Amino acid sequence: MKYHFSIALLLFSLFIFSQTDQKIYDIIEAVSAERIEKDIQTLVNFGTRNTFSDTISETRGIGAARRWIKSEFESISKNCNNCLNVFYQKDFVTKEGNKRVPHDAWIVNVVAIQKGIKYPNRYIIMSGDIDSRGSDTMEFTKDAPGANDNASGMAGTIEAARVLSQYKFENSIIYVGLSGEEQGLFGGGGLAKYAKEQNWDIIGILNNDMIGNIKGVDGVIDNRTFRIFSEPVPANETERQRSLRRFYGGEVDGISRQLARYVHKRTKVYMPEMNPMMIYRLDRFGRGGHHRPFNDLGFAGIRIMEAHENYTQQHQDIREEDGIKYGDVIEHVNFDYAKKLTAVNAINLACLAWAPPAPKTVAIGGIVEPSAKLKWNKVEGAVGYKIYWRDTTSPTWDNSRYVENTTEFTLNGIVIDNSLFGVAAVGDNGHESVVKFPNKILR
Numbered sequence: 001m002k003y004h005f006s007i008a009l010l011l012f013s014l015f016i017f018s019q020t021d022q023k024i025y026d027i028i029e030a031v032s033a034e035r036i037e038k039d040i041q042t043l044v045n046f047g048t049r050n051t052f053s054d055t056i057s058e059t060r061g062i063g064a065a066r067r068w069i070k071s072e073f074e075s076i077s078k079n080c081n082n083c084l085n086v087f088y089q090k091d092f093v094t095k096e097g098n099k100r101v102p103h104d105a106w107i108v109n110v111v112a113i114q115k116g117i118k119y120p121n122r123y124i125i126m127s128g129d130i131d132s133r134g135s136d137t138m139e140f141t142k143d144a145p146g147a148n149d150n151a152s153g154m155a156g157t158i159e160a161a162r163v164l165s166q167y168k169f170e171n172s173i174i175y176v177g178l179s180g181e182e183q184g185l186f187g188g189g190g191l192a193k194y195a196k197e198q199n200w201d202i203i204g205i206l207n208n209d210m211i212g213n214i215k216g217v218d219g220v221i222d223n224r225t226f227r228i229f230s231e232p233v234p235a236n237e238t239e240r241q242r243s244l245r246r247f248y249g250g251e252v253d254g255i256s257r258q259l260a261r262y263v264h265k266r267t268k269v270y271m272p273e274m275n276p277m278m279i280y281r282l283d284r285f286g287r288g289g290h291h292r293p294f295n296d297l298g299f300a301g302i303r304i305m306e307a308h309e310n311y312t313q314q315h316q317d318i319r320e321e322d323g324i325k326y327g328d329v330i331e332h333v334n335f336d337y338a339k340k341l342t343a344v345n346a347i348n349l350a351c352l353a354w355a356p357p358a359p360k361t362v363a364i365g366g367i368v369e370p371s372a373k374l375k376w377n378k379v380e381g382a383v384g385y386k387i388y389w390r391d392t393t394s395p396t397w398d399n400s401r402y403v404e405n406t407t408e409f410t411l412n413g414i415v416i417d418n419s420l421f422g423v424a425a426v427g428d429n430g431h432e433s434v435v436k437f438p439n440k441i442l443r
């Protein structure tokens with residue numbers, strides 16, 4: 001008995017310290033470039049998916065597109081004993097008061113929820129966009145295939161649902177097609193508000209917007225690099241939080257940045273051939289995406305996208321001028337790359353959905369002492385905790401120490417002034433939460 005117990009303990013420890021889970025490799029393998037290609041083609045075939053386009057036709061416009069997405073989620077659900085709750089979430093926008101709204105319309109998102117077994121009210125979200133646009137966002141009848149922007153993100157989200165619906169998770173996963181992106185981030189705004197009203201405990205949103213282009217307008221061809229955008233600190237932080245930061249630090253350690261680091265690290269561990277690039281800003285210079293309305297309400301959210309954009313192939317009517325072919329057509333989408341970025345999403349959804357929550361409170365102390373002290377609240381469902389620290393100039397959590405049976409620890413010889421610290425909770429399956437940056441001072 002004693003012998004068996006030690007073997008079990010050894011295996012468990014190996015699992016914790018090897019930090020990999022075979023199921024995650026299986027998930028990467030299961031993502032299909034062919035299915036993503038087929039779904040992008042289907043979305044392109046609706047002609048235009050402009051938010052203000054036809055809603056009656058069965059073959060053209062945003063209405064046909066969203067009905068198809070809903071039916072696709074429903075058939076995925078049929079294949080997993082109805083594991084998805086599929087519904088429309090909608091808000092009405094009016095022409096009056098909105099410069100980029102050509103006429104009053106419903107902004108309709110398609111939501112599919114896979115309920116978690118242990119923490120059903122905790123949600124990790126993956127989003128893509130249903131809608132597309134041409135050169136003029138107010139023009140809603142012309143063709144706007146939006147193959148890369150953003151049928152790629154939408155197809156990736158549907159594919160992630162297909163793969164992950166074959167597993168059971170502790171936390172809930174939401175797969176969502178958002179609408180109204182191009183005219184003012186309406187769909188994301190509507191769902192973020194809905195999440196607040198429903199009291200959903202949001203772990204974060206992985207917003208996918210353009211995940212299929214590998215040939216940049218600058219001529220660079222790269223099918224391994226991708227970008228993870230995250231804002232530095234929450235947009236809705238208080239004046240007091242802002243002033244405390246001057247003395248205790250945390251300028252680059254907000255909740256969205258921790259989510260970005262989480263995705264960066266899991267990609268490095270499980271898909272080492274990829275080159276994830278953390279970008280220390282909310283989004284591209286002066287431009288927007290559907291994670292922002294979530295950030296506005298204080299939810300963690302990041303944008304995942306290709307590294308090299310091609311501006312002649314986004315927000316352009318299909319045409320030829322001076323020998324240049326304009327338009328977001330399917331010929332420019334690299335399905336294998338879209339598959340890789342979909343796998344990046346799927347493995348991070350899975351890791352987060354299998355992990356316990358992070359500690360809510362992490363206190364830190366050690367002023368004029370040779371060692372840093374940390375103390376955190378006990379997390380139900382955690383078997384241990386990982387204390388992380390890094391140089392103040394490092395973008396990644398480079399050092400860690402695993403501890404069990406305690407909710408406090410002193411890092412001997414690590415001076416508080418010279419590093420940044422955080423704590424993650426670890427489950428019995430080896431999966432860990434996002435790192436929690438200290439939010440309290442120990443005196």
Ligand SMILES: [Zn+2]
Pocket residue numbers: 149182314315
């Ligand atoms: Zn766009």
